[in-house]
Structure formats: structure tokens, C-alpha cells
Amino acid sequence: MATLEACIKNNNISRKRKQRIFEFNSFAKSIGDHSGPFRDNIRSFLDEFGEQNEERINEYNVWSTLLLCESNGAVFPLYTVEEHVNEDSVQPFCCHCKYVGWGHHFVCKRRYRFMIPSYGDKQPLKDYDRMNNLELDDSFVLHGLIHCNGFGHLICINKLDLGSSNSLTETDVMNFWDSICNSLKTRKVSVADVKLERSMEMRLIHGVAFKNSWFGNWGYKFGNGSFGVTEEKYRGAVQFLSELTIDKIIDDSKSNRDRKKLQRMICKYQDLSETQLNSMxxxxxxxxxxxxTIEIERQMLSPSRKVSKHEHPAFDEESQNPTCLEQLLASLMDADCRWPQRRVEYSLQVIVKLLKQKNDAMSRHELRESAREFVGDTGLIDFVLKSVNVLRFEGYIIRRVVNSLTKLVEFEIREATYDSMNMKPVSSLWKLEPRWPKQRLEKTAKVIANILKEHKSLTTERNGAMSRKDLRNMASKYVGDTGLIDFVLKSIDNLVIGNQIVSRTKNPLTRLMEFKIRDQNSEELSHEGEGDVYGDILFLYRNVLLSYPWWHSVSQECRVVLNSKYFVKEWEFGARNDELMTLTCRVLPSFDELDTELTRPLPPGDVVMVAPWMTIGGLKDVAQGGARYAWESRVECVCGARDDDGERMVACDECHVWKHTRCSGIEDEEAAPGVFVCGDCDGKSKSELLSQ
Structure with missing residues (x-):
């Protein structure tokens, strides 16, 4: 097991205790198998594996656990945040519980968030999901929430991009999360399968292919559906769609202009497949x-780099736009530098030479002492080192970083693999001081990138360029605010969005502005030969699964699958302790409540472990120590929904019952009315008028 010694430099150097580093893939073995309930196991986990941070987040305690990626030596943190819930909390009720059908649960007094931030995030916990935001979030590699009663939610999961071909995949991160839940004796965990890939709802693709969600590989099963979808309807839908025969699909596409393309595609993959392709x-x-297979080949072809265990996360927004030598020297001379330009340039050459010889990150102190042998003037060296942030010099990028573990300034060097001077990160939009928040700007940029990728995969033109008008019209379907779209399109100029670069050019023939997208690390696979498999999946998604008329059975079953977002995994509670009693404490209704007020399932019991000699009064205190009160709301929609399923709803101003806006005749693009009366109340009012 590797160890790391961290030092803090004040007036005197003081040593902290060594913080251990755990291997990512074998972390579950380090945790072991706890025997108690989650509310007790999480305490033991934090005591043994967490290092409590001095700084608190919103008055909450935060622990960090350092993890090591064995394939390339990168170290990154797992943060655990302990939230206390009371009457003064901004959001005491958990929306994730409500949407998955657990709205009848009692509110727990404590809940824990497990978060792995994106590699390179300087403020990883600044905007974490404390407000129960249900939108798809890619700012975290892992974000999970578990209440102290053992019920939890997987809020988001993404691959861990470590800047090399040895990045951790979503499957690796999912295995890690599953092992934590299993070791800490979690009871149930929900997940909203809302992943988009090139605007494709992947739960439909994966559901038709494997008759289950992607999360089904880890035991997640249907949990709750929108618009009254039940597990029986979901199972029937995926069964029907998966057994749809190829012959029927071709026969149904007789009047479709894309029939020949569909036939060529099927023949192509039939030749590539070792088995007969009979069904969808x-x-x-x-x-x-x-x-x-293509993703693995691309990863193997991409450049790999060994990451230092002490390295601060990879390229930030400034490293995407480095300063050239001439710009740096001009700015230094304008700042009344007391050294001549040739001496400053010579000092930079010495620093670059030392970094190239070391071929690894060097601390500021180490680099300063080494440069003294050649320069002599420590004042000049300090001035140059202080001025270097991200510098492009003789085909190399030199940057100053802060070691995430020792908190010391370091300098590193790498070869400039592409013309990064012209590249700007998506976060650069924020520097223009727009009137929109940063999150909306980045989301709009991603929508534009996804539209361009779709267009490129479907068009026959080589560069896949898209006119500004067409791009704007397509983006307005997802964003709505055309002013925001215009601002982002106007600001795009070699904008780096994920691993893609969006550029803006003027068509020499039409004189119109066009936008195109290309891969940042490697060239896109050719459309010739094997073809673009992404475009083929998108073609099946849009031109087959979603192309049937709304009344067709295929279209209806697709809608059922798309309305099935929430999946749940349940663990058998195996807490055992020979010296303690394991009890499940439940709150039972009175006979009057059973006759009049009880309209929803009873909350699940709270599992506790107590001494055999515990008194009734002590047992009551333990049972009441974890929960407070339950969510109270009433949902009755014509589609059959009896719980808030996460879809847009409106409450009747007469009976105060919540109903779906779509089921009430209000379009998704239409704003909810200021005063709304449901059909039942409206019918009663009309009946009373007629009877008078």
C-alpha cells in the first residue's frame, strides 16, 4: 500500500499524519464486509478510510479518501459529505426518493454523498447537487447519495478521464460504486437512466438490445415509470421490441425513402457478424x-502518458490557451522589468532545459536551486517563475500547477501535440460576462456539439458542415432561449467541447456562416469501408424505432420504454452480530388512520442493532433517532400515476391534487397556467350549475 507524506509550510514546517492511498480496483477488499446496518457502517468507514478536511462545505463535514489508478499512477480523491437534515434545511425532502416512488419514507436526519470530481476540477465541491437537481450531471465522475436508513440514489456516473489511454471507464466506476454499496450494507439504491449519446436515449437502445437497462448488468431492475407505466408494461414493451424481426422492419419500410440504406446496413453487419441477425x-x-471494439481501438491509438502520483489534475481552462514566448516577453517588458530582455529569455531557456532533463514535475524550490547554477541572480529566477503560468516555448508547453496533495507549486513540461494556441475551452464563454449562468452556457454548447456530431454522421458531405440557420433551428428544440443560442454561436471559434473541437467558417460559395466539428485527439473514422457505427445506431434509433406513426404498436411500446427511467437494486440485509440484536422498527398506523387517512404504503422500517438488555424507552429513542417526518402530497392523474414520477405536473386550485401537464392538455412547450382547474373539478362545477 502506497503512502504519501503531506507538508504544510507556514513559519515552521509541520508534518501531518500520513494519508494512505488505496488502489481503486481493490478498494472493496480493503473495506471488507461490515456486519451492522448502514447507519453504523458509514461511521466505521469514515473513521478508517477517510481523512476529515479542515474546511467544511455549507457547515457539513467532509472526508477525503485518496484512490490510485493502477494503470497510470494517477491519484484522485473520493469525497464523502455528511449532511444533517432538520426543519431549517433548504431542501429537507429528497426529490430523488419522491420520483422513484419512495415519497412515503420518513425523512432521515443524516444523509451521505459520495463524490469523485472530474479530474482537473480545482473547486470540486463548489456546486455539488445539494439542491436535489435531477438534470443529467457530467461534472462528477461519481455522485451517489445514501440516507442513514440505507436507501440511496446513484445521481450520476461518468468515465474518469485521466488524460491518457488508461482512463477508467463507466463500467469501472460502476463496479466501484456497487462494491461500496455492498460493503456498507446499503438496502436499496435507485438510478435514473437518462443517459444521452448523440441525442439518443440509451435506455431505449439498451432495452431493445438486452431487454434491460445498462444498469441491469449490476442487478438494477424496473423501479418506477412515468405516466402510469408499470413493470408489467415495461417488460412487455422490451420483449415486443427485441423480438421485432428484421424482415418485418424491412417490409414496414416499403414506403420509406431510406429503405435501401437500411437493407445495405443490415447486409453489412450480417457479413461482419458470426451469427445470424434475425431480430432487432x-x-x-x-x-x-x-x-x-472501435472505442477500444481508438483508445489504444491515442497517446498515453504516465501520470505522476502527485500531479495536479490535467489541463485546466488556461492550459488550453497558452502564452507564446513573444507575448510573455512583451508583457514583462511593459511591466517595467528591471532586467534586460535577453537575460529574461536566457533564464526561460535554462528553466525549459532543466524540465526537459528531469522529464517530470519539479517543485518551485527544486527548479529555483537548479537554475541558480546557470543564472546566478535569484531575483531574476523568482521573477521569471512567478510570471510563467502556461507558456508555449520551442514546441513545448510549460505550466505551473499546484500539487493536490502537498499544496506546493510545481512546474511541468510536455510536447505540444496540436496548435493549442487557437483552442479555447467551453468555460471561456464565461469570461465574456454574459447574462446567462455558466451551467446554461456549457449545456447549450454541448447541445450544439451533439447536433453537429449527429449531422456529420448522417450527411454525405465530407466535412459535415452545418449552416448557422439550420444549427440554430435545431438547437432551439432543446434549449428554447434563442438569445442564448445566438450568443454561444457567435462566441464559437475553435471551441473545445469535451474531446471535440467546434469551428466556425464562411462558405466561399454561399457566403454563409457554417459550423463543423472534429475530434480533438484523433481523426474521425472514415465513412468508407467499415463505416460509422455511431451513425448506423442513430439511423436505427431515428429512422426505425421512432419513425413509426404514433398509433402503431412499435411507437407505443417505444414510448413505454422511454417513460421507464427509474431502476432500483435491492440488497438482502445480512447484518449479523452475536452480541447484539438486529431489529426493524416500523411506525404502524392507528385503526382510525386505516379507515380514513391512510392513502399510501407504510414507510419501510429502520434497521437498528441494540444490546439484548435495551429497555423499551431506550429502544424508542434509537428508533426515533434516524427519521423525522414523511412527505405529504397527493397525485392522481388520468394516466394512472399516484406518485410524483419526475414529469412536469400542475396542481388543481380547487382540489389541490397534482396531475401531469401533458395529460391535462398542456403542451410541454406551453407554460403552466396561473390558475388551473382539473377536469374532475370542472365537471363538478358544470353539474352544479346545471342542477340549479
Whole structure:
């Protein structure tokens, strides 16, 4: 097990205790198998594996656990935040519980968030999901929430991009999360499968291919559906769609202009497949497997780099736009530098030479002492080191970073693999001081990038360029605010969005502004030969699954799958202790409540472990120590929904019952009315008028 010694430099150097580093893939073995309930196991976990941070987040305690990626030596943190819930909390009720059908649970007094931030995030816990935001979040590699009663939610999961071909995949991160839940004796965990890939709802693709969600690989099953969708309807829908035969699909596309393209695609993958492709499930499984193979090949072809265990996360927004030598020297001379330009330039050459010889990160003190042998003037060296932030010099990028563990300034060097001077990160939009928040700007930029990727995969033109008008019209379907879209399109100029670069050019023939997208690390696979498997999956998604008329059975079953977002995994509670009693404490209703007020299931019991000689009074205190009160709301919609399923709803101003806006005749693009009366109350009012 590796160890790391951290030092804090004040007037005197004081040593902190060594913080251990745990291997990512074997972390579950380090945790072991706890025997108590989650509310007790989490305490033991934090005491043994967490290092409590001195700084608190919103008055909450934060622990960090350092994890090591064995493949490239990168170290990154797992943060655990302990939130206390009371009457003064901004959001005491958990919306994730409500949407998955657990709205009848009692509110727990404590809940814990497990978060792995994106590699390179300087403020990883600044905007974490404390407000129960249900939108898809890619700012964290892992974000999970578990209440002290053992019920939890997987809020988001993404791959851990470590800047090399050895990045951790979503499957790796999911295995890690599952092992934590299993070791800490979690009871149930929900997840909202809302992943988009090129605007494709992947739960439909994966559901048709494998008759289950992607999370089903870890035991997650149907939990709750929107618009009255039940587990029986979901199972029937995925069964029907997966057994849809290829012959029927081709026959149904007789009047479709894309029929020939569909036939060519099926023949192409039939030749590539070792088995006969008879159904829609067979075809999609073949494409997904082929897509996975291409991703592995791309990863193997991309440049790999060994990451230092002490390295601060990879390129931040400034490192994407380095300063050249001429710009740096001009700015230094304008700042009344007391050294001549040739001496400053010579000092920079010495620093670059020392970094190239070391071929690793060097601390400021180490670099300063080494440069003294060649320069002599420590004042000049300090001035130059202080001025270097991200510098482009003779085909190299030199940057100053802060070691995430020792908190010391370091300098590192790498070869400039592409013309990064012209590249700007998506966060650079915020520097223009717009009137929109940063999150909306970044989300709009991603929507534009996804539209351009779709267009490029479907168009026959080589560069895949898209006119500004067409791009704006398509983006307005997802964003709505055309002013925001215009601002982002106007600001795009070699904008780096994820691993893609969006550029703006003027068509020499039409004189119109066009936008195109290209891969940042490697060239896109050619459309010739094997073809673009991403475009083929998108073609099946849009031109087959979603192309049937709304009244067709295929269209209806697709809608059922798309309305099934929430999946749940349940663990068998195996807490055992020979010296303690394991009890499940439940609150039972009175006979009057059973006759009049009880309209929803009873909350689940709270599992506690107590001494055999515990008194009734002591047992009551333990049972009441974890929960407070339950969510109270009433949902009755014509579609059959009896709980808030996360879809847009409106409350009747007469009976105060919540109903879906879509089921009430209010379009998704239409604003909810200021005064709303449901059909039942409106019918009663009309009946009373007629009877008078």
C-alpha cells in the first residue's frame, strides 16, 4: 500500500499524519464486509478510510479518501459529505426518493454523498447537487447519495478521464460504486437512466438490445415509470421490441425513402457478424459490440502518458490557451522589468532545459536551486517563475500547477501535440460576462456539439458542415432561449467541447456562416469501408424505432420504454452480530388512520442493532433517532400515476391534487397556467350549475 507524506509550510514546517492511498480496483477488499446496518457502517468507514478536511462545505463535514489508478499512477480523491437534515434545511425532502416512488419514507436526519470530481476540477465541491437537481450531471465522475436508513440514489456516473489511454471507464466506476454499496450494507439504491449519446436515449437502445437497462448488468431492475407505466408494461414493451424481426422492419419500410440504406446496413453487419441477425435485438447487439471494439481501438491509438502520483489534475481552462514566448516577453517588458530582455529569455531557456532533463514535475524550490547554477541572480529566477503560468516555448508547453496533495507549486513540461494556441475551452464563454449562468452556457454548447456530431454522421458531405440557420433551428428544440443560442454561436471559434473541437467558417460559395466539428485527439473514422457505427445506431434509433406513426404498436411500446427511467437494486440485509440484536422498527398506523387517512404504503422500517438488555424507552429513542417526518402530497392523474414520477405536473386550485401537464392538455412547450382547474373539478362545477 502506497503512502504519501503531506507538508504544510507556514513559519515552521509541520508534518501531518500520513494519508494512505488505496488502489481503486481493490478498494472493496480493503473495506471488507461490515456486519451492522448502514447507519453504523458509514461511521466505521469514515473513521478508517477517510481523512476529515479542515474546511467544511455549507457547515457539513467532509472526508477525503485518496484512490490510485493502477494503470497510470494517477491519484484522485473520493469525497464523502455528511449532511444533517432538520426543519431549517433548504431542501429537507429528497426529490430523488419522491420520483422513484419512495415519497412515503420518513425523512432521515443524516444523509451521505459520495463524490469523485472530474479530474482537473480545482473547486470540486463548489456546486455539488445539494439542491436535489435531477438534470443529467457530467461534472462528477461519481455522485451517489445514501440516507442513514440505507436507501440511496446513484445521481450520476461518468468515465474518469485521466488524460491518457488508461482512463477508467463507466463500467469501472460502476463496479466501484456497487462494491461500496455492498460493503456498507446499503438496502436499496435507485438510478435514473437518462443517459444521452448523440441525442439518443440509451435506455431505449439498451432495452431493445438486452431487454434491460445498462444498469441491469449490476442487478438494477424496473423501479418506477412515468405516466402510469408499470413493470408489467415495461417488460412487455422490451420483449415486443427485441423480438421485432428484421424482415418485418424491412417490409414496414416499403414506403420509406431510406429503405435501401437500411437493407445495405443490415447486409453489412450480417457479413461482419458470426451469427445470424434475425431480430432487432440481434442487430443492435451486433452494433453495440462493434461500437465497443472501435472505442477500444481508438483508445489504444491515442497517446498515453504516465501520470505522476502527485500531479495536479490535467489541463485546466488556461492550459488550453497558452502564452507564446513573444507575448510573455512583451508583457514583462511593459511591466517595467528591471532586467534586460535577453537575460529574461536566457533564464526561460535554462528553466525549459532543466524540465526537459528531469522529464517530470519539479517543485518551485527544486527548479529555483537548479537554475541558480546557470543564472546566478535569484531575483531574476523568482521573477521569471512567478510570471510563467502556461507558456508555449520551442514546441513545448510549460505550466505551473499546484500539487493536490502537498499544496506546493510545481512546474511541468510536455510536447505540444496540436496548435493549442487557437483552442479555447467551453468555460471561456464565461469570461465574456454574459447574462446567462455558466451551467446554461456549457449545456447549450454541448447541445450544439451533439447536433453537429449527429449531422456529420448522417450527411454525405465530407466535412459535415452545418449552416448557422439550420444549427440554430435545431438547437432551439432543446434549449428554447434563442438569445442564448445566438450568443454561444457567435462566441464559437475553435471551441473545445469535451474531446471535440467546434469551428466556425464562411462558405466561399454561399457566403454563409457554417459550423463543423472534429475530434480533438484523433481523426474521425472514415465513412468508407467499415463505416460509422455511431451513425448506423442513430439511423436505427431515428429512422426505425421512432419513425413509426404514433398509433402503431412499435411507437407505443417505444414510448413505454422511454417513460421507464427509474431502476432500483435491492440488497438482502445480512447484518449479523452475536452480541447484539438486529431489529426493524416500523411506525404502524392507528385503526382510525386505516379507515380514513391512510392513502399510501407504510414507510419501510429502520434497521437498528441494540444490546439484548435495551429497555423499551431506550429502544424508542434509537428508533426515533434516524427519521423525522414523511412527505405529504397527493397525485392522481388520468394516466394512472399516484406518485410524483419526475414529469412536469400542475396542481388543481380547487382540489389541490397534482396531475401531469401533458395529460391535462398542456403542451410541454406551453407554460403552466396561473390558475388551473382539473377536469374532475370542472365537471363538478358544470353539474352544479346545471342542477340549479
Amino acid at each position: 435485438s440481434d442487430l443492435l447487439q451486433c452494433l453495440l459490440e462493434y461500437k465497443k
